Amino acid sequence: MKEQLEKLVSDSLSQIGAAESVKALNETKVKILGKSGELTALLRNLKDLPDEQRPAVGKAVNEVRAKLESEFSKKFDDLHRAEVESKLSAEKIDITIDKYVHDVGCLHPLTCVRDKITDFFVSLGFIVTDSPEIETDYYNFEALNTPADHPARDVQDTFYITDRILLRSQTSTGQIRTMERIKPPIKMISPGRVYRSDDLDATHSPMFHQIEGLVVDKNITMCDLKGMLDMFASHFFGHNCKTRFRPSYFPFTEPSVEVDATCNHCYGKGCRVCKGTGWIEILGAGMVNRNVLANCGIDPDEYTGFAFGMGLDRITNIIHKTDMRAVFENDIRFLKQFK
Numbered sequence: 001m002k003e004q005l006e007k008l009v010s011d012s013l014s015q016i017g018a019a020e021s022v023k024a025l026n027e028t029k030v031k032i033l034g035k036s037g038e039l040t041a042l043l044r045n046l047k048d049l050p051d052e053q054r055p056a057v058g059k060a061v062n063e064v065r066a067k068l069e070s071e072f073s074k075k076f077d078d079l080h081r082a083e084v085e086s087k088l089s090a091e092k093i094d095i096t097i098d099k100y101v102h103d104v105g106c107l108h109p110l111t112c113v114r115d116k117i118t119d120f121f122v123s124l125g126f127i128v129t130d131s132p133e134i135e136t137d138y139y140n141f142e143a144l145n146t147p148a149d150h151p152a153r154d155v156q157d158t159f160y161i162t163d164r165i166l167l168r169s170q171t172s173t174g175q176i177r178t179m180e181r182i183k184p185p186i187k188m189i190s191p192g193r194v195y196r197s198d199d200l201d202a203t204h205s206p207m208f209h210q211i212e213g214l215v216v217d218k219n220i221t222m223c224d225l226k227g228m229l230d231m232f233a234s235h236f237f238g239h240n241c242k243t244r245f246r247p248s249y250f251p252f253t254e255p256s257v258e259v260d261a262t263c264n265h266c267y268g269k270g271c272r273v274c275k276g277t278g279w280i281e282i283l284g285a286g287m288v289n290r291n292v293l294a295n296c297g298i299d300p301d302e303y304t305g306f307a308f309g310m311g312l313d314r315i316t317n318i319i320h321k322t323d324m325r326a327v328f329e330n331d332i333r334f335l336k337q338f339k
């Protein structure tokens, strides 16, 4: 037994000495000191020894285990240090390399202008509502005083999904949905996408954006509309820009107007953009037609209101002095300028 132990020690020491990596060393350690390792196997023979020899041999085995463990751990430290050193010298960190440049994104110009317009109206106490893009004939036309045989239906070339279901051609649908939901006093705006079968050119697109506005209360007059729109024009076009009303026609407002603002290129002097008139058209508006109020269960003898609908794309083009196609093409070089 003694010889066996001595042999084990000398074999083990030479194997420890020969190990070239932490991995190989660990494998050797398991082979010798592990549960089914060589030293444990020797220990099992202990029970076959005569009683008087057992304590001395047991002690010798434990000493061997302690000695080998300390040899393993010394060798482990050496190998580990060497491995870390060689890794460090092989994997140099090149601090001169370019860092990644993360491009900072930006909001689309339409989103920015929509948010600014929304903020403007919210500061005047308006609420912001949302309404569906897929609508019924009722909300897009019927409730807006535009029955099936009404000539105004031809003006807006509408995308129909079925006989009754369509892509809304105007955000005026939001007026009806709001008046059905809340009773006066009402001050709301409703921004969103609208669809018409137009080809894309400098001023048209089959999908564009509108912002609807609606105010209903007792004693609302056209002066309220005018005063508010003058504030809007000077806020967004600057330079004390004002508005003017031109008589127009919409089935859901009476009287109806088309609203121009002072041209923000020449401030009224007349230029190429305003075709020499000093004015640019910004929106359609009017006093809410009595029939529309009645359709929504609001007494037109008690309440009056005004409504307006502006093209967000148009306003964005005016503010940024660009054209419709640039805003929709989403050419990144164009959009980046709005950072």
Ligand code: PHE
Residues within 6 Å of the ligand: 169, 170, 171, 172, 250, 253, 284, 285, 286, 307, 308, 309, 310
């Ligand atoms: N809905 C009209 C359009 O799309 C605009 C409008 C809204 C006019 C509200 C009057 C009142 O042209």
